Amino acid sequence: MPDDAAAWPSPMVPRIARVRRRFPEGPKVWTLEIEEDGGAGMSFAPGQFNMLSVFGVGEIPVSMSGDASDASCIVHTIRAVGPVSAALAGLESGDILGVRGPFGMGWPMAEAEGHDVVIVAGGLGLAPLRPALYHLLCRRSCFGKAVLLYGARSPEDILFRHELDTWAREQIIDAVVTVDHARSSWNGHAGAVTTLIPRAGFDPKRAIALVCGPEVMMRFAITALRSAGVSAQAIYLSMERNMKCAAGLCGRCQFGPVLVCRDGPVFRFDSLRSLLAIKEL
């Protein structure tokens, strides 16, 4: 402990930040650009998360969804489903909030260099993967084939539509979007995102897969990836559990022998394989 303990920010004390910009992404989904008071920037790794608090309401973990190379602005994409997320999503430009973080282990971007990268996202799961996509696009020549397979509920629920269109149009990555159901005016893909995996055209022997979405969807995606020939050691997934302290102290997010906040949220599949089958967890 240094002499001047106050100089060391406690991971348990929120820092004050303000909403710089807020914009809608889809039904009940908002993206917040925030900056800390005093202009302090934040470095983070793709896949890490912050604890965001609305004072007087509560605190929840939210993954970063912006570009990790831009430390001046922290970006979070939030779906209003509970009291805290609804309060966060309802913040306007200039409103204050609390920020703790960044926390957790992120996506294995360094290990993925030299490999094909297959990103499988479902629903809001695209948000924690977007920093990984930015990283991949920024260092595109360091990676092999890059594939994004994204499943959404309906065309109206597709996140980051403008960027997806740009990536697909410029053919920087193979971005395929599918929806569970759509009106007849929809001209894109329909069906479960997992059905895209066998047809994605990557080399399973040199691919690293990053998977994020609802746990059921991730289990199906892992089955499809394994059937395609991707090894268990090459599949990474982002787990979600109820996190409170985010610093590995309270045990609220314990998942068998691991703490999701400290040891995750990104895990290599082979380290969790036996745990995913235990319904009590």
Place this chain on the structure above:
Amino acid sequence: MEGLERIIKEHPFFAGLPGEFCQLICGCAKNARFEAGQYLFHEGEPANEFYLLREGRVALQLQDPGRGAVIFQTLGPGEIVGVSWLIPPYRWTYEAKALETVRAIAMNAFCLRQKCEADHDLGYDMMKRFMPVLIERLQATRLQILDVYGAHA
């Protein structure tokens, strides 16, 4: 016929098909083409054919009163459209519409069912090809039914 045989052999759905089976099913096959917006079949009609897609995408959809057509799956080159021809009463339970110009091989279902009855080895080979497709679509349907991206997720 030689062209059809080559196309069928090269189609992913029939990968590794023995030559004698290929000759048998070629007798049930013909080329088909659909323009964008044209229907391959409608719900309730007899399932007289199924299709090996070569080019273009097809939307499978159901008519929902009040909402109109709801697309639940799209299929593309290398995939097959139609499994209702396998099981009585051999009627389509959904409709299929071309989203763009579609080139396909149409397989006559009555002809193929007869050949499968006459040659159970061929029938077994066909079942082994269709079962994985059915299972994949069943599993995908489970995910869609669960509405995993819904607000409760």
